[in-house]
Amino acid sequence: MQATTPGTNRTGAAVSPEQINLMIEAVEDLSPPVPIDTAAIDAERLRYIADADSVGSIPPPASLLKGTVKKTVARFNGVSPSLLLNKIGERIAFERTGTRLYDALIAKYLALSNGTAAFLPLGEMQAENDVQDAIIARRAGENPLETLRRIRAEEHGHFLMLCDAMAQLGGDPTAQTPSADVTGTASMGLMQVVTDPRTTLAQCLDVMLIAELTDTASWEMLAELAAKAEQRELAEQFLTALDAEEEHLVVVRAWLKELMNEAAGTEAV
Amino acid sequence: MTINLFEERGVALGKQRMSWKQMAGKPISKLDDDAFTRVRVILMNGLELDSLRTKQMALRMNRDARVTLAQLMRVEQHQATAINWLIGADHSPLETTIGYEQAAIEITASVAQLEPDPYLAQAYRYALLEDFDHLYRYSALLDRLEGKDANNIVQGYTDIVPARATSEHHRAPEHDLVRPYEPGAALATKLHALTLTGGEYQTHDYYMNIGPLFADPLARQLYAEIASVESQHITHYGAMLDPGETVLEKLLLGEACEVWNYAACLAQESNPRVKAMWEQFLDFELGHFQVALQLFKDAERRDPEEVLGSGDLPGFIAFRSHRDFVRSVVDEETTLRKNETEFVELEEEGASSLTYRNAVNADGSPSTAVSGTYSWMPGTELMRRVPAAA
Numbered sequence: 210m211q212a213t214t215p216g217t218n219r220t221g222a223a224v225s226p227e228q229i230n231l232m233i234e235a236v237e238d239l240s241p242p243v244p245i246d247t248a249a250i251d252a253e254r255l256r257y258i259a260d261a262d263s264v265g266s267i268p269p270p271a272s273l274l275k276g277t278v279k280k281t282v283a284r285f286n287g288v289s290p291s292l293l294l295n296k297i298g299e300r301i302a303f304e305r306t307g308t309r310l311y312d313a314l315i316a317k318y319l320a321l322s323n324g325t326a327a328f329l330p331l332g333e334m335q336a337e338n339d340v341q342d343a344i345i346a347r348r349a350g351e352n353p354l355e356t357l358r359r360i361r362a363e364e365h366g367h368f369l370m371l372c373d374a375m376a377q378l379g380g381d382p383t384a385q386t387p388s389a390d391v392t393g394t395a396s397m398g399l400m401q402v403v404t405d406p407r408t409t410l411a412q413c414l415d416v417m418l419i420a421e422l423t424d425t426a427s428w429e430m431l432a433e434l435a436a437k438a439e440q441r442e443l444a445e446q447f448l449t450a451l452d453a454e455e456e457h458l459v460v461v462r463a464w465l466k467e468l469m470n471e472a473a474g475t476e477a478v
Numbered sequence: 479m480t481i482n483l484f485e486e487r488g489v490a491l492g493k494q495r496m497s498w499k500q501m502a503g504k505p506i507s508k509l510d511d512d513a514f515t516r517v518r519v520i521l522m523n524g525l526e527l528d529s530l531r532t533k534q535m536a537l538r539m540n541r542d543a544r545v546t547l548a549q550l551m552r553v554e555q556h557q558a559t560a561i562n563w564l565i566g567a568d569h570s571p572l573e574t575t576i577g578y579e580q581a582a583i584e585i586t587a588s589v590a591q592l593e594p595d596p597y598l599a600q601a602y603r604y605a606l607l608e609d610f611d612h613l614y615r616y617s618a619l620l621d622r623l624e625g626k627d628a629n630n631i632v633q634g635y636t637d638i639v640p641a642r643a644t645s646e647h648h649r650a651p652e653h654d655l656v657r658p659y660e661p662g663a664a665l666a667t668k669l670h671a672l673t674l675t676g677g678e679y680q681t682h683d684y685y686m687n688i689g690p691l692f693a694d695p696l697a698r699q700l701y702a703e704i705a706s707v708e709s710q711h712i713t714h715y716g717a718m719l720d721p722g723e724t725v726l727e728k729l730l731l732g733e734a735c736e737v738w739n740y741a742a743c744l745a746q747e748s749n750p751r752v753k754a755m756w757e758q759f760l761d762f763e764l765g766h767f768q769v770a771l772q773l774f775k776d777a778e779r780r781d782p783e784e785v786l787g788s789g790d791l792p793g794f795i796a797f798r799s800h801r802d803f804v805r806s807v808v809d810e811e812t813t814l815r816k817n818e819t820e821f822v823e824l825e826e827e828g829a830s831s832l833t834y835r836n837a838v839n840a841d842g843s844p845s846t847a848v849s850g851t852y853s854w855m856p857g858t859e860l861m862r863r864v865p866a867a868a
Contacts (some may be wrong), residue, residue, distance in 0.1 A: 264568055265509025305860055313694075353653035368860060383857035385630040387507060391776035393626060394568050402625060 210320060212476045213409055229247035264387050267291045267298075270379035285438030290378070291439055296431055297375050298386025303427065306396045307420060311361035313403040317413050318357055321477055353464070360457050367450045374443050396420075411468040411478040414461055421458040428454050481741055481764075483734055483789035484771075484782070488764025501559040504751070505566035509574070511749055513580065513633040518743045519564045519752070520581040520628045521677060522759075525739055525804075526558035528676030532732050535676040536725045543726070545772050551768055557759055564752065571688040572620050572697075576631040578681050579616060582609035583636055585677060587800035592793055598667060598718060600821050601656045602674070603807045604814060605711050607641040610804060611845075612704050616641045618849035621858045629856060635799035637814055638854040641808045644845035646815075647707045648838050650830035653816040654713040658720045666732070666792035671718035672735045673795070678715055682708035699844035706838075708866045717819075726762050726774045733767040734786055742794035 222229045236242075270290075285293060351359065372382035385393070402408055402416040432447035472478045506515055530551055537547045565574060583606060590602035617628035617638045628638055659667050682705055690699030723731070741758035747753035774782055783789070815827035856862055 224591060260504070260505060262507060264566070265507045288785040302625070305858060308860055309623060309625040313621070365860060369863070372857065374859065383627060383629070385627075387509065390568050393570065393624070397570055397624075404623065404695075404697075405506075406695055408693075 210406070210409070210472055210476045213412075213478060214474065239246045248443050264390050265385075266382040267295045268381055270294070270381075277438045280402055285440065288434060288438035293434060293440075294375065294378060294380040296311055296434060297371055297378070297380065298382075298384065299388035299392050300427060300431055301368060301371045301375065301382055302385065302389035303392050303396070303420075303424065304364050304371060306393065306400070307364040307424065308361060308368060310396075310399060310403050310417065310420060311357060311364055313400070314413055314417060315354070315357050315361060317403065317408070318354060321410055322354070349364075355458060360460070363453045365455070366455070370446055370450065374446065377443075378440075409476065409478055411465060411472070414465045414468070417461045418458075419464060421454065421461050422453045425451060481737065481791050483737060483764075483767055483786060483791070485789070486764045487768060488766075489761040491549055491553065491765050493768050494762050494765065496556045496560060503560065504561050505523050506564050506749060506752065508566055508568050508631075510769070511752075513577075513631065513635055514584075515747065515749045515752055516565070516577045516631075517581040517584060517797060518747065518756075519561055519674075520578055520680070521585060521862045522739060522743060522756075523558055523562040524677040524680030525673065525736055526554050526561060527680050527683070528672075529732050529736055530554045530558065531679065532728055536729055539725050540777075542777060543729075546769060546773060547729075550823040552768060553762060556761065558672045560755065561759075564755075570624060570626075571691060571729075572616065572624060573626065575616050575688075576613065576620060576628045577683070578684060579609055579613035580632050582677060582681060582799055583613060583804065584797065585795055586674060587804050587807075588795045588797075589674060591800070592666060592728060592795070593670050594664050595659065595667050597657065597672070598659065600720065601668070601714065603811055604816070604821055605674075605714055606804065606807060607812055608644070608647050608707060608711070610637075610808065611641045611644050611647075612707070614638055614852070614854070615644050615700060615704070615845040615849050617811055617854055618698055618852035619697055619851070621854075621860075622848070623697060625858060625860070627856065627858045628854070631632070635801075637801060637804065639808075641851070642706065642812045642814075644707065645839055646835070648831070648835045649710060649816055650828060650834040651713070653818060653828040653831050654710045655717040655819050656714055658718055658852075661720055661722060663720070664792070665787045668731055669735045669738050669792065671715055672731060673739060675712060675715040675719065676735075678708055678711040682712055696844060696848050700848050703838075703844045705726045723785075724778060726770070726777055730767075730770045730774045730782065730785055733763060733770045736763040737767055738791050739795070741791060742797070745794060746762075 218224075375382040399420055400414045400430045427453040428447055432444050432451055435441075435444035435447055468478050508516075508521065533551045534553065537551075540547070565577075565579070569577070573685045586602050586606040586609060590606060592597050593599040593602060601707055613632075613636065620626050620628050632638065659671065685701050685705035685708060689698060689705060692701065694700050719728075737760065740756050740763055744753060744756040744760055747756055771782055774780070774785075813824045814821050815824055816822065816831070817826055817828040852859065
């Protein structure tokens with residue numbers, strides 16, 4: 210692993226001004242600028258959108274597949290049961306992928322901390338307000354690796370809790386719901402960054418920030434949906450998960466800030 | 479559906495046109511379409527690409543047929559596009575890979591049961607066990623890299639367990655060859671070998687293209703390892719083809735092979751939109767066959783029945799789960815190995831393969847590393863309620 214330092218980056222126009230001038234001459238001769246108009250692209254997208262099928266359907270409750278009616282999904286105070294199952298499926302997918310992201314992040318951290326080159330250990334985080342202070346207090350006594358492993362275990366625990374919730378509502382936790390499928394597509398870039406041996410810890414934490422910001426917002430909305438559906442027990446469980454995810458977000462942000470402030474020029478950044 | 483190659487005329491080559499929008503049409507649904515729709519899409523894309531490949535080689539070897547070959551290739555390339563674009567973008571490359579291995583397993587299992595030549599049937603079963611093991615290794619990677627369950631793709635049709643370990647698939651090239659079928663072989667034998675050769679070619683090329691797109695070092699290693707095995711499989715199946723066939727004979731067989739496979743797809747397709755595509759392309763291929771037939775007659779002055787028999791199509795590949803058959807092959811033939819063109823017991827394996835294998839596995843085995851302790855379960859291994867090992 211190498212530090213991110215100034216070097217021979219060749220991508221910018223400023224690197225080769227003479228060549229760029231020749232390119233600009235070619236453009237002026239052969240495709241001179243006109244007002245930008247992407248209407249053709251827009252129109253084509255609109256046509257495809259109008260004609261498109263959905264990515265897929267929400268799986269029928271397992272109880273219906275088995276032909277029993279006893280555990281058929283209840284009505285949820287106006288909330289569509291299918292919507293709730295779809296969104297729980299989404300969080301199942303996200304938490305499961307999140308667990309794997311933390312697996313990769315832990316490997317990254319271990320590679321750094323075991324290396325012979327200088328590495329800045331992640332020190333105590335500084336709270337910016339009382340809420341953060343309370344959150345940070347919870348991890349008192351943990352070293353960064355222990356924190357990472359705990360977060361990973363919490364992501365996994367959330368996944369299992371969601372699987373139970375799905376089963377309780379008569380859904381199939383192993384099915385890929387449409388929202389699970391879409392979040393899987395969205396998460397591909399996150400996985401690519403964190404598993405790349407060349408990325409630094411800070412670059413990986415930038416990606417985890419995307420994941421945790423999404424996680425907190427999504428848990429919040431899922432808890433609201435469960436509450437609206439009068440699934441009080443589930444709503445409480447989801448709020449507990451949200452609490453943990455908020456801590457993950459604080460941790461990731463604090464580590465990122467610390468790395469930016471204290472570790473520029475090291476392998477970690 | 480009864481089709482005789484010599485009697486059906488299909489659509490004339492000059493009338494086979496598609497617009498870009500027809501080629502880039504609506505994809506299938508990863509979630510809702512039957513896994514065998516995807517299997518058929520993967521198979522037919524592979525056959526179209528192989529048809530294109532064969533014709534490009536023919537172009538280099540036949541002055542008189544150049545214009546006709548160019549005309550045929552234009553349509554084949556557009557057919558391949560229309561088919562391959564059916565795979566939706568929500569398939570991650572690794573999920574598509576699972577689809578490729580499922581296609582290889584279930585199609586090879588069907589062909590192994592259809593094949594009348596016992597030696598070649600053995601050869602199909604041999605490579606079947608290897609693609610079967612690839613599914614297990616890739617499923618472990620999908621679970622552990624993306625956090626996804628391979629059963630979302632295989633839909634319960636195909637077991638996800640190890641067979642002959644991928645780390646053992648690496649043979650010295652001289653032990654990859656298979657004895658070719660004889661010129662008088664049954665049409666079924668010829669079409670089976672051509673189908674599997676095209677399928678493996680496509681799989682190899684796909685892995686070679688997407689392998690470097692992964693950031694994860696183990697994924698990159700695994701694709702490198704299995705792409706190498708798929709290349710061996712191209713040799714394995716390609717070596718079945720009679721080297722004495724002329725270029726135009728191969729062209730004729732290639733068109734017959736496409737007709738046979740499109741007809742099988744049409745007979746078994748559950749998605750109406752995709753079924754309509756199979757029907758259209760069957761008609762296209764019947765038209766191509768007529769063109770190839772004329773070229774063959776004009777240039778070779780031979781009776782096409784020497785190559786194709788009566789022209790009646792043999793029994794179709796059965797696009798369904800072959801679980802029981804595959805399990806019996808796993809039970810009975812996992813320990814088989816290769817010695818030149820023969821299938822032998824473990825201890826009789828060609829010595830040069832051991833040397834070669836030791837060299838490629840010298841720095842470790844990616845397929846072994848990625849799947850250590852892996853045991854598939856519905857919903858990924860993270861569904862287990864026991865703490866993960868440290």
